[in-house]
Amino acid sequence: MTSSLLLASRREATRSALPERQLRRYHPDVQGKVRALAMQHTRVADLATSFPALLFALAVPRAGLDPAAALACVIEGRSLVDAAAAASIPLWLRKLPPETFTRPITPLPDDDLFRRQIANHLPPSPRLAPIWLRSVATIAEVAHGPAAIWMARELVRAPPRVDPARLRLVGLWVWFSAQPATLGHALIDRRWTPGMQFSSALAATDAWRTMIALHVSLGSQPIADMWLQPGRVDGYDFIPLNSTADIAEEAEAMQNCLRTYGHNLAHDRSRLWSVRQSGRRVATLRVAARFEGPLPGIAELAGIRNTEMPREVWWAARQWLHTHDLLRMEIQHRGWGTAPLDRPTWRAIWRPYWLARRQIPEWLPLAPSHKALNAL
Known part of the structure; x- marks a missing residue:
């Protein structure tokens, strides 16, 4: 008889230890609330082993959810299906360990x-x-x-x-x-x-x-002020990229990153142009006032996939740029973050x-x- 009592006592101690081991697995930030709820009733504590997500949901309910009905289901010994339904907790969460839950579900x-x-x-x-x-x-x-x-x-x-x-x-x-x-x-x-x-x-x-x-x-709407005018120099045409459609089309054709320039353009930091020869896209040109200087200049000039351009294309671009009265041109940059969307x-x-x-x-x-x- 003594042996039987000892075995029963050991089984009870092991059974009691299981929820405690599970409770220790919850995140430290929520463990206090979970543990406090588990101490209210042994059936609630058993959720730490049988349904960790449900115990967590009852201890740390999401906004607008009253856990009282679900908690009553657990204490009364009703099925986990009923308790989960009352707490609006999916049954498939039952398979997830206590470590999963760190914020309201x-x-x-x-x-x-x-x-x-x-x-x-x-x-x-x-x-x-x-x-x-x-x-x-x-x-x-x-x-x-x-x-x-x-x-x-x-x-x-x-x-x-x-x-x-x-x-x-x-x-x-x-x-x-x-x-x-x-x-x-x-x-x-x-x-x-x-x-x-x-x-x-x-x-x-x-x-x-x-x-x-x-x-x-x-x-x-298209960009109203492109700073410069379209033109042709040495057989190269300089076409403004003044709309989202134009920019996206150029980026696709030239395989470059023009789509990322929306913020830059909106703050009047640069303007984009397409350089073409006999209707064929040759290069993409970015004009900007560099190094905080007052006059616009060639900031970038590159071919498809940003390849370098030959000297004659650079020379044509410089000639086209200087057909404008740059001295009288005033470019007013917007402060970063001030251009409204x-x-x-x-x-x-x-x-x-x-x-x-x-x-x-x-x-x-x-x-x-x-x-x-x-x-x-």
């Missing part, structure tokens, strides 16, 4: 197809789990369930070094990839597909952001998303700003 997809698919892409280690959940939740919130499955797969396949905050823009790019009747879609060069790797998606998203910045910096273009890009979501997120405001643009 936002709404997540939980349909049958999603549950079956996400089970194949759960994080392989507690170390990856927090960023995995945050990333999946961000993409699900900004885009949709299929994109969240893709994100989960890519994080497990080859965990990228990317700030989850940047994933909002990736989510927007994913969403607009399937919205062909929108300006946001028209600005995308390469669209999202579930089979693409995250590195390719990130490159495509960065290119999309560059196009967005170009359009909201310059707006839909184009409000109609900003709203035209994002309005379909606002309408579909029936809200205007704080991070994607109605009024454009350099802060909001830079944060994307």
Whole structure:
């Protein structure tokens, strides 16, 4: 009998130790709240072993969620299915370890197809789990369930070094990839597909952001003051690139980075020109007042893929530049960050998303700003 009592005592001690070991695995920033809730009842404490996500959600509820009903389900001994439903916590989170949870759990997809698919892409280690959940939740919130499955797969396949905050823009790019009747879609060069790797998606998203910045910096109207006049010298034509369409077309043809100059152009720091011969693009020319000097000069002159140009092209460009009365030319630069973004273009890009979501997120405001643009 003594032996039986000893074995029972050991089993009880082992059973009691399990929740405690699990509780120690929660992040130090939230462990106090989780532990305090677990002390209220043994059934609540048992969640640390049976359903770590649910215990966390009850201890650190998201804004607007009252955990009282779900907590009552647990204490009364009702099923985890009922308790999870009351807490609006997907059952597939049950498989994630305590280390996963560091901030309130936002709404997540939980349909049958999603549950079956996400089970194949759960994080392989507690170390990856927090960023995995945050990333999946961000993409699900900004885009949709299929994109969240893709994100989960890519994080497990080859965990990228990317700030989850940047994933909002990736989510927007994913969403607009399937919205062909929108300006946001028209600005995308390469669209999202579930089979693409995250590195390719990130490159495509960065290119999309560059196009967005170009359009909201310059707006839909051509640049009114190009400083100089079109002309022809020694058989070379100097054509102004004074609109977003012209700049994008030149960048595509010459395989250069002209799309990144929206901010620069809006602040009157330079002007862009296309150098052509018999209608063929020969070089791209950037005119600027260099080294804070008052007179415009040739800042850059390069061929396709930024190749160096022969002397005769440089000579023609210099001659064309000096056909203008540079002495009388006054270029007033704007202070960096003072050129306003184009409000109609900003709203035209994002309005379909606002309408579909029936809200205007704080991070994607109605009024454009350099802060909001830079944060994307």
